[in-house]
Structures are given as structure tokens and as C-alpha cells.
Amino acid sequence: MSTRIAFLKGHGTENDFVIVPDPENTLELTPAEVAVLCDRRAGIGGDGVLHVVRSAAHPEAREMAAEAEWFMDYRNGDGSIAEMCGNGTRVFARYLQHAGHVAEGDIAIATRAGVKSVHIAKDGDVTVGMGRARLPEGDVTVSVGERSWPARNVNMGNPHAVAFVDDLGHAGDLLSPPPFAPATAYPQGVNVEFVVDRGPRHVAMRVHERGSGETRSCGTGACAVAVAAARRDGADPARTGTPATYTVDVPGGRLVITERPDGEIEMTGPAVIVAEGEIDAEWLESALR
Numbered sequence: 035m036s037t038r039i040a041f042l043k044g045h046g047t048e049n050d051f052v053i054v055p056d057p058e059n060t061l062e063l064t065p066a067e068v069a070v071l072c073d074r075r076a077g078i079g080g081d082g083v084l085h086v087v088r089s090a091a092h093p094e095a096r097e098m099a100a101e102a103e104w105f106m107d108y109r110n111g112d113g114s115i116a117e118m119c120g121n122g123t124r125v126f127a128r129y130l131q132h133a134g135h136v137a138e139g140d141i142a143i144a145t146r147a148g149v150k151s152v153h154i155a156k157d158g159d160v161t162v163g164m165g166r167a168r169l170p171e172g173d174v175t176v177s178v179g180e181r182s183w184p185a186r187n188v189n190m191g192n193p194h195a196v197a198f199v200d201d202l203g204h205a206g207d208l209l210s211p212p213p214f215a216p217a218t219a220y221p222q223g224v225n226v227e228f229v230v231d232r233g234p235r236h237v238a239m240r241v242h243e244r245g246s247g248e249t250r251s252c253g254t255g256a257c258a259v260a261v262a263a264a265r266r267d268g269a270d271p272a273r274t275g276t277p278a279t280y281t282v283d284v285p286g287g288r289l290v291i292t293e294r295p296d297g298e299i300e301m302t303g304p305a306v307i308v309a310e311g312e313i314d315a316e317w318l319e320s321a322l323r
Contacts, residue, residue, distance in 0.1 A: 037314075037315050037316070038312040038313065038314060038315060039054065039061065039312065039313040039315055039318075040054075040055055040310070040311075040312055040313075041053060041054050041055075041071075041078065041310065041311060041312065041313050042055070042129060042132075042307055042309065042310040042311075043078065043080070043307075043308050043309040043310070044084075044125040044128060044129060044305065044306055044307045044308060045121075045125065045250075045286070045305075045306055045308065046121035046122070046124045046125045046160075046251065046253065046303060046304060046305045046306070047121060047250065047251035047284050047286040047287035047288070047289060047303055047304065048250035048251055048284075048285065048286025048287060049081055049119075049121035049122070049125075049249050049250055049251035049252060049253070049284075049286060050079070050080045050081055050250075051080050051081060051082050051083065051084045051122055051125050052071045052072060052078050052079075052080040052082075052083045052084070053083075053084045053086060053125070053126075053129050053307075054071075054083060054084070054085050054086065055086045055129075055133065056085060056086060056087055057086070057087065057088045057091065058087075058088065058091050059087045059088070059091040059092050061085070063083065063085055063109065064113070065109070065112070065113025065114060066113060066322050067113070067318060067322065068082075068083045068109045068110075068111075068112075068113040069111065069112055069113040070318060070321045070322060071083060071313070071318075072111040072112075076321065077321070078313070080111065081110075081111050081243070081246045081249045081250075082108060082109055082110050082111050082116070082119060082122060082246060083108070083109040084106060084107075084108060084122055084125060084126050084129070085106075085107035085108070085109065086104065086106070086107075086126065086129060086130075087104070087105045087107050088103060088104060088105065089102055089103060089104060089105040089144045090103075092105045092107060094107075094146065095107075095144045098144040098148075098149050099144075101142055101144070101149045102142035102143055102144040102149045103135075103142075104126075104130060104135070104143055104144065105143075105144040105145070106119075106122065106123060106126045106143055106144065106145050108122050108145070108146070110243070110244070110245030110246050111245060111246040111247075112245045112246065114245045115146070116146070116192060116244075116245065117145070117146040117147045117191050117192045118145050118146060118147035118150075118190065118191040118192050118254055119253065119254065120162055120164060120190075120252070120253020120254045120255075120256070120257060120301050121251050121252065121253040121303070121305075122253070123143055123145065123150055123152065123162045123253070124152070124160040124162055124253070124301075124303060124304075124305035125305045125306075125307075126143060127141060127143060127152045127154055127160050127162075127305065128154070128160060128305035128306065128307055129307060130143075131154055132307050136154070137154075138154045138155070138156055139153065139154060140152070140153050141153075141154065145191075146191075147165070147190075147191030147192070148165065148191070150162055150163055150164070150165070151163035158304060158305075159302050159303060159304055159305075160302070160303065160304070160305045161300050161301065161302040162253070162300070162301050162302075163298060163299075163300055164190060164191075164253070164254065164257050164298075164299040164300065164301050165190070165191060165298065165299065166297040166298060166299065167188050167189065167190055167257065167258065167261045167293075167297070167299060168188070168189040169186070169187065169188060169189075169261070169265075170187045170189060170219075171187075172187065172216075172219060174186075174187045174195055174214060174215070174216075174219050175214065175215050176195050176197050176212045176213070176214045176226050177212060177213045177214070177215075178204060178205055178206040178212050179206060181204055183197040183198070183199060184197070185197040185214070185226070186258075186261075186262035186265065186266075187219060188258035188261050188262055190254040190255075190257050190258050190299075191254065192225065192244075192254055193220050193222070193223075193224045193225065193244075194224065194225045194226070194227060194254065194255055194258035195214055195219075195220070195224050195225070195226045195227070196227045196229060196258050196259050196261075196262035197226070197227065197228055197229065198229050198230070198231075198262075198263075198266065199228050199229065199230060200230070201230065202228055202230055202238065202239075202240050204228065205228035205240045205242075207248075208240065208241075208242040208247065208248035209247060209248070210247075211223065211224075211226070211242055211244070212226045212242055214226070222244075223244040223245070224244060225241060225242065225243050225244050225252060225254070225255050225258075226241065226242045227239050227240070227241045227252070227255045227258060227259050228240050228241070229259050229262075229263070232281075232283060235263075235267075235269075235278070235279065235280045235281065236280070236281045236283075237259060237260075237263055237280060237281075237282055237283070238282070238283040238284075239255065239256065239259050239282060239283070239284060240284075240285065241255045241284075243255070250284065250285045250286030250287075251284040251285065251286040251287065251289070252284070253289065253301055253303070256282040256284060256289045256291055256301065257291050257299050257301055259280070259282055259291075260278070260280040260282060260291035260293060260299070261293060261299070263280055264278040264280070264293060271293050271294055271295040271297075272295055272297060274295075275295050276295065277292050277293065277294050277295065278292070278293045279291065279292040279293075280292075287303065287304065288303070289301055289302065289303040290302045290303065
């Protein structure tokens with residue numbers, strides 16, 4: 035490992051990430067190293083790490099290299115690997131633009147959940163094609179303390195349980211994962227969204243992200259919430275033939291989610307690069323002792 039490792043810090047609606055450019059995939063970021071980097075007191079701090087690698091240089095992405103030059107090797111804040119991160123994809127795209135790898139307009143980004151279509155607009159917002167939602171069958175409940183609610187099981191390439199509540203305070207502190215049942219519904223854990231109505235096709239949410247705790251925003255979670263709300267409201271685009279657009283307020287800002295009649299979902303929101311610098315490799319090694 036070199037003495038110093040380049041990094042950047044970015045966020046999308048305050049869902050923040052440590053960005054590690056590594057085009058040729060020369061760095062082997064262990065789960066422990068990722069967790070140290072994401073530590074908000076002893077490290078740089080972030081909800082996760084965006085490891086930026088050329089698709090052709092990464093064994094998990096080589097088959098996507100013809101469609102997308104860049105692969106988002108995303109890691110949760112605890113070091114675990116995640117299939118997809120919607121806000122992370124927007125920040126990843128903003129980094130590629132910042133570094134001069136891409137310009138405004140349409141680009142493709144490879145993820146563990148497949149190739150995602152991204153549009154970088156002139157006004158600064160970034161739109162990500164999030165693919166289609168899957169709605170696994172079966173009843174699910176989530177609980178906080180003495181309260182429990184039915185939840186909609188929505189899969190956006192990663193698993194979500196969406197619960198509509200009367201007050202976002204009912205979600206508690208979200209420091210630990212809210213219990214869910216049945217356990218077989220989410221064998222690898224789940225992202226849990228608590229949702230209240232703010233107006234017509236306008237909701238607000240809090241989320242406990244699997245592997246990260248409560249975050250200021252979750253892109254795939256906002257998409258899952260919009261899908262669940264559309265089904266609840268009788269606005270399923272596949273049935274109405276009309277796109278359904280929901281405004282989703284998160285603690286860190288606002289996202290706009292549109293589901294089309296063909297099932298494709300688009301998420302639009304801001305993405306910001308706030309700093310760049312170097313990681314001292316000796317510090318990183320000592321922090322792991």
C-alpha cells in the first residue's frame with residue numbers, strides 16, 4: 035500500500051460517502067479498513083465508501099465493462115458489501131464529472147445490482163435510473179418498542195420494509211435495527227423505512243439502513259417508499275397507465291421519485307463533492323491494531 039491514498043468526501047441529500055478513486059483496482063479495502071474510514075470520530079466519517087474502479091479491472095464488473103466503463107464498488111459504513119446505493123450512485127456520477135471522466139448528459143454506471151443509467155443535468159441535479167421494484171409476497175411487520183406496524187416488502191436490488199406511521203418519532207432512535215417478522219423475509223437483514231404523509235403524493239421518511247444505522251437519506255429507500263405509497267394510494271402506474279411521481283422528504287433534503295408504466299423508476303436529487311485530500315496509510319494501519 036502506498037504511503038498516502040487519495041480520497042474525496044461527498045454527499046447526496048446528506049447521505050455522505052468517502053470516495054476512494056482506484057481505477058485499476060490496486061487497493062484491497064478490507065471491511066475493517068472501510069469501517070475505520072467511515073468512523074465519524076476517529077476516521078473521515080461517512081455512511082459508506084464509494085470505491086471507484088474501472089469495470090474491466092474488477093472481477094465482479096468485467097461482464098458489464100462493454101456497457102459501463104466505471105464500477106461502483108460500494109461498501110456500507112460497517113465494511114459490509116451492498117448491492118446498490120441510490121444516493122451513492124448520484125455522488126459517484128458527480129465524482130466522475132468532477133474528475134473529468136464524464137461530462138453533463140447521460141452516462142452508465144455498473145453496480146452489483148446491474149448497470150444503472152444516470153443523467154447529469156445542467157442545474158446540478160442527478161437522475162438515476164433505478165430499475166424496477168420487486169414486490170415479494172407475504173406479510174411483514176416491523177416493530178419499535180411496544181409498537182408494531184405492517185410493512186410493504188419492496189426490493190430495489192436491495193431489501194426494504196416500508197411502514198406507514200402516524201409520527202416519525204415512533205421510529206425511535208434507530209440506533210439498532212428494528213425487529214421484523216418473519217425472520218425468513220429478510221435472511222440478510224433489511225433497510226427499514228418509516229413514512230408519514232405530508233400532502234398529495236408527498237411523504238416524509240426516516241430510515242435505518244442495514245449496516246449503517248439511521249442515515250440522513252437513502253435513495254433506494256425513497257424509491258421503495260414511493261412504490262409502496264403508489265400501491266397504497268391506488269396509483270400503480272402499471273394499472274393506471276400514468277407515471278406516478280412522489281416527493282420524498284428525508285432528513286437531509288428532498289428527492290423526487292417517478293415510476294413509469296413500464297415499471298422503470300427514476301430518482302432525482304442533488305449530489306455534492308465537499309472536500310478532497312489524502313489518507314495516511316500508516317495511520318490507517320495503526321488504527322486497525
